Amino acid sequence: MDQVFKALADPTRRLLLDRLREHNGQTLRELCERLGMARQSVTQHLDLLVRADLVVVVRRGRERLHYLNPVPIHEIEERWISGFDKARLHVISAVKNQAEEYAMADKTSSETIPTYVYVTYIRASAQHVWQALTDADLTTRYWGHANVSDWQPGSNWEHRRVDGSGKVDVVGTVVEADPPTRLVITFEDSPDAPREPSVVTFLVEPHHEIVRLTVTHENLPNQAMLNGISSGWPAVLANLKSLLETGEVLPQAPWEMSPAHT
Known part of the structure; x- marks a missing residue:
């Protein structure tokens, strides 16, 4: 800090x-x-x-x-702001965000959507992090979906529900797989949409007893998807970190928190 x-x-x-x-x-x-x-x-x-x-x-x-990297700023907000006057600040923030949304609507649709990058540090080996990213049973525990593939370059992968419906919410292709340090996949939450898929890169960098996990999500089609993954990735990765460091996921699914608390 x-x-x-x-x-x-x-x-x-x-x-x-x-x-x-x-x-x-x-x-x-x-x-x-x-x-x-x-x-x-x-x-x-x-x-x-x-x-x-x-x-x-x-x-x-x-x-x-x-x-x-938004993580340190978020930690400052949690420690120095959340406990003081958060309710009033949320109102101010909502007004500001609404004004920015109106401003965004006036911009051309051809504006480039920025790449999303998230970094977290985990007390685990690179092999354990790789397994957590690619093992269907482990992804079920911290993500609520089974990521299913043989994880070979060129193979398909599926983000499959585990509620018995068998429904697949995200599909993609394995672009690169270099265990246990680098995995690149396409990420299509709307496969029928006439657009290029977004691309997610997982970079696992070991350092003694910890690893630095960098998730890069690029080629995003619109601001709505950027907004969605900006809250989704931190929640998923926090659950992954908890599982690897404690053996248990967080007591409540972090992505279920209302926007007023994220």
Whole structure:
């Protein structure tokens, strides 16, 4: 938490976060151009933001793309705001969000939807995290659905209900599978829609007794899907983390919480 407050104390670093909020997934060159700053100065500020987990770097070929990570800001909100005047702040936030929705409606439909990135740290081995992502029985426990596939590149996968209906809510294809560190899948919640599927990448990076799990969801078709996964992924990954670290999922399904409490 100290590193987060230190990073946020500098106006230049706050400006960097604002630029990433406007357009997520920028290279160092793009950030330098938008800020009119020397490469070395921007690099130093980004290093502090990365150490504070406010920014996540995702490699794409030779490029290093920078994404906002919402987790530390959410933790500040939970610790320093939630216990004080949350009810009034929710009203203010609702008014602000409604105004922004009206503003969004005025923009062109061709506007690019940003990529979603989420990072969490889990006390587990890379092998255990990989198994949790690909084992149908384990996904049933923390996700409420069975993710079914042989997880070979080119194979199909299904996000199948376990309520006896056998209904499949999401389908896709395994694009890459490099156990236990990298899994890339297409993600189609509306397979009949005339659009390219979104793509989810799971990156598992081991470090001694913990792993850093980075989930990147890109090629999103619209703002509605971005809003949905922005609340869905944190809930699912919190349940996964709890299962691997304690042997039990959270007492209540986190995705069932009302919007007023998320």
